[in-house]
Amino acid sequence: MSNFYEDIETKPAEKTFLDSSELILNMGPQHPSTHGVLRVILKLDGEKVLGTECVMGYLHRGVEKIAENRTYVQFNPYVDRMDYVAAVSNGLGYCLAVEKLLNTEAPPRAQYIRVIMTELNRIASHQVWLGTHALDIGALTPLFYTFRDREEILKIFEKYCGARLTTHAFRIGGTQYETYEGFEKDCLEFCDFFLPKCDEYEELLTTNRIWVERTKGVGVITGEECKALGVTGPVLRASGVRWDLRKAQPYSSYQDFDFEVPIGLNGDTFDRYIVRMQEMRQSVRIIRQAVEGLPEGPIMAKIPKVLKPPVGEVYVSIEAPKGELGYFIVSDGSTQPYRVRVRPPSFVNLQALDLMVRGRLVADVVAVIGTLDIVLGEIDR
Amino acid sequence: MPDETKPNDPTSPEAAKPAEPKAEEKPAPPAPAEAKPAAPATPKPAAPAAAAKPPAPTAPAKPAVPTPQPWETELTARLKKKYGSGIRETSTYLGQNYLVVDRSLAHEILEILRDDEDFDYCVDVTAVHYPKKEEPFEIVWILYSFPNNMRVRVKTALPEGAEIPSVFDLWPTVDWLEREVFDMFGIKFTGHPGLKRILLPDEWKGHPLRKDYSILQQDKEWVQINLGIESGQ
Numbered sequence: 324m325s326n327f328y329e330d331i332e333t334k335p336a337e338k339t340f341l342d343s344s345e346l347i348l349n350m351g352p353q354h355p356s357t358h359g360v361l362r363v364i365l366k367l368d369g370e371k372v373l374g375t376e377c378v379m380g381y382l383h384r385g386v387e388k389i390a391e392n393r394t395y396v397q398f399n400p401y402v403d404r405m406d407y408v409a410a411v412s413n414g415l416g417y418c419l420a421v422e423k424l425l426n427t428e429a430p431p432r433a434q435y436i437r438v439i440m441t442e443l444n445r446i447a448s449h450q451v452w453l454g455t456h457a458l459d460i461g462a463l464t465p466l467f468y469t470f471r472d473r474e475e476i477l478k479i480f481e482k483y484c485g486a487r488l489t490t491h492a493f494r495i496g497g498t499q500y501e502t503y504e505g506f507e508k509d510c511l512e513f514c515d516f517f518l519p520k521c522d523e524y525e526e527l528l529t530t531n532r533i534w535v536e537r538t539k540g541v542g543v544i545t546g547e548e549c550k551a552l553g554v555t556g557p558v559l560r561a562s563g564v565r566w567d568l569r570k571a572q573p574y575s576s577y578q579d580f581d582f583e584v585p586i587g588l589n590g591d592t593f594d595r596y597i598v599r600m601q602e603m604r605q606s607v608r609i610i611r612q613a614v615e616g617l618p619e620g621p622i623m624a625k626i627p628k629v630l631k632p633p634v635g636e637v638y639v640s641i642e643a644p645k646g647e648l649g650y651f652i653v654s655d656g657s658t659q660p661y662r663v664r665v666r667p668p669s670f671v672n673l674q675a676l677d678l679m680v681r682g683r684l685v686a687d688v689v690a691v692i693g694t695l696d697i698v699l700g701e702i703d704r
Numbered sequence: 705m706p707d708e709t710k711p712n713d714p715t716s717p718e719a720a721k722p723a724e725p726k727a728e729e730k731p732a733p734p735a736p737a738e739a740k741p742a743a744p745a746t747p748k749p750a751a752p753a754a755a756a757k758p759p760a761p762t763a764p765a766k767p768a769v770p771t772p773q774p775w776e777t778e779l780t781a782r783l784k785k786k787y788g789s790g791i792r793e794t795s796t797y798l799g800q801n802y803l804v805v806d807r808s809l810a811h812e813i814l815e816i817l818r819d820d821e822d823f824d825y826c827v828d829v830t831a832v833h834y835p836k837k838e839e840p841f842e843i844v845w846i847l848y849s850f851p852n853n854m855r856v857r858v859k860t861a862l863p864e865g866a867e868i869p870s871v872f873d874l875w876p877t878v879d880w881l882e883r884e885v886f887d888m889f890g891i892k893f894t895g896h897p898g899l900k901r902i903l904l905p906d907e908w909k910g911h912p913l914r915k916d917y918s919i920l921q922q923d924k925e926w927v928q929i930n931l932g933i934e935s936g937q
Contacts, residue, residue, distance in 0.1 A: 380903035553877030
């Protein structure tokens with residue numbers, strides 16, 4: 324992969340691309356199926372992919388640099404702009420990391436509200452994935468279904484915190500807002516509403532012959548390869564590794580809830596699809612339990628108005644919809660973080676693209692980018 | 705080990721560990737005299753005992769500021785036996801364990817951690833810039849062990865202009881992560897198969913996450929040539 328350009332440049336000069344069966348093709352940066360501004364340079368032999376090279380950074384905003392120039396509280400809204408389809412998860416990870424640095428914890432009620440919001444966001448994120456992934460492969464309809472139903476989640480977000488996408492729902496030490504009148508009812512109604520919809524999506528795709536042929540055996544990656552490449556989240560689980568940070572190292576009261584971690588066996592695109600569909604159903608289970616068991620009490624821990632975490636460093640990670648999302652924060656004892664490092668799941672997972680498409684067809688590249696579920700805002704930061 | 709993952713505190717598997725050895729290791733405090741940079745932690749004898757207790761039940765109520773505590777387990781004992789002063793520090797802070805190692809041993813120790821201690825997943829590679837220190841860069845590897853459900857951070861200090869061996873041969877996942885460290889800090893990893901910028905344009909000058917790089921700073925020349933505007937500000 325790394326010698327890609329050299330290969331091209333060292334080719335004998337008299338040979339033109341017409342003499343060779345190899346072809347260099349740019350996919351992106353503006354391409355509907357790259358899910359943002361991602362450029363993939365493909366080396367092709369006919370329709371066969373010989374190698375890929377990802378070029379990214381088009382959305383680079385220097386989030387980590389901005390963090391060093393803002394206070395802990397001021398930086399909180401910025402994290403929503405990384406993985407913007409799962410903004411709530413980003414916020415949760417950041418708040419947990421700073422709380423760890425302050426050696427404090429959100430009160431139980433805040434933790435439960437966080438779980439409800441995060442799981443709703445997981446469903447919303449998977450819905451965006453499903454709609455766009457199916458669209459890339461040629462199934463147009465699921466997009467309209469998933470975006471229609473995602474609207475219900477966004478309505479809950481809007482009622483709760485006033486924003487639909489970049490929610491900034493949580494604060495360091497808990498949550499800013501108490502639940503609104505009818506929050507529990509809305510959540511439970513959504514659960515009842517959503518499960519049949521989930522079956523509906525599956526009805527459209529799971530037994531659809533075109534879908535099955537485009538996804539079965541495509542982009543296969545084994546559990547060992549996933550671990551070596553640091554791939555986490557549904558991609559890892561679809562390869563047969565039952566590992567979910569919500570179970571392995573529970574945070575924010577996840578140990579209180581009864582849910583399963585679905586896994587796949589073959590590590591192909593179809594298994595990843597099934598795993599994510601199951602995950603949405605498990606999220607519904609968690610939301611139900613969290614709403615029913617929502618404890619009374621304060622929603623904000625006692626933390627000082629001006630945050631000055633003691634000198635030290637922590638790494639805290641959560642299971643975001645796309646994989647392990649980690650924050651490594653170094654404090655020098657001042658009001659601003661000395662260093663914030665975000666470990667973005669999309670960025671690391673995208674590295675597996677080359678392995679998954681090498682030797683396959685161009686059309687599979689589209690399927691594999693979709694199945695990796697990347698968000699460029701998070702890759703480029 | 706998996707049973708220990710159940711309790712509330714996500715750090716408990718790690719917190720549980722030091723708790724046990726701590727008792728039998730009471731004679732340890734004098735030993736850490738191995739000239740640690742974090743020596744200020746040890747002078748007050750009351751603090752280690754007091755701080756060692758709280759993590760075990762729950763963290764929320766904490767009276768004093770937490771300080772890094774010595775981290776002594778079989779793992780660190782094995783490493784110390786093998787590398788002696790090459791392991792400069794083994795500590796735990798807020799239930800998170802880390803090793804500070806000599807730069808020349810970093811690759812070897814990471815390999816041992818992967819092969820013998822089952823740290824089969826390299827979560828992240830990053831760096832921190834401390835311009836005032838003699839060795840201004842700190843490289844941090846965050847490792848995770850799937851079999852033991854355990855995390856550890858390995859850190860090493862690096863002077864300006866020095867190179868550090870890449871661990872691409874151990875974990876292919878560090879390919880882009882090391883490229884990002886190179887991009888943002890200008891730290892070179894020897895043995896990396898294709899070390900070049902990843903998020904910034906290839907021709908960009910400067911490494912933005914260095915502390916001497918102002919947030920308003922930019923490569924004006926690049927901006928003028930490639931974007932056709934006077935300045936990005």
